[in-house]
Amino acid sequence: MEFRSCPRNHAQEIRVAVGSVLCTPCVEQLERTLRTLPGLHQEGLHHILSTSGRRNPTKVSGSRRRDHLNISALDARNNILAILESWAGYVVEKAQVPAPGRSVPHLACFLVLHLEWLTAQPPAVEFADEVESLRVESLRAIDPEPEGQQAPVIGCVVDDCPGTINASPPAARSAAPGGVSCTSGHSWEMRELLTIRHRRDRQRKDAA
Structure with missing residues (x-):
């Protein structure tokens, strides 16, 4: 029997899971990430309108709370919805299954349900990379690095x-x-x- 290594970057060669393009750790990580995206999507909503953290507790007058728009959080939420919708559409078209609801929780649950089928398809690597990029983007928008913020x-x-x-x-x-x-x-x-x-x-x- 011929074994293939996982096409994603690993420190060492890891064999792909049976019937999958990806290795077992990648599939398990992909499922965990999909399950976290609804929570990150909801959390991002609370960060779209951010309040400036600079406050002077000794200043009594003349101070005003300033809200500003967190574009990164807004874009991260929009990207989660758009990319999950796109992959759900791929499953619906190729696997001939009923479409899910258009909310992030419904889409994420749908993709988890069809994860075994998805990870056996040629674009499985692209799917895993895009889902992981959504997680990273959302975390950065929610808790950005203090250095070099622009x-x-x-x-x-x-x-x-x-x-x-x-x-x-x-x-x-x-x-x-x-x-x-x-x-x-x-x-x-x-x-x-x-x-x-x-x-x-x-x-x-x-x-x-």
């Missing part, structure tokens, strides 16, 4: 506007308290901006 910049959500939105607290100072604004002057409440951007992302995905 607030991400996104394009304005207003059609044909060339402005950009900086998610750092200084950008919020040009808008109303609790809001953000683009460099061309458009401003929103943060929750309103999140809704608009999510709708735009969904429209672009459906169009694609």
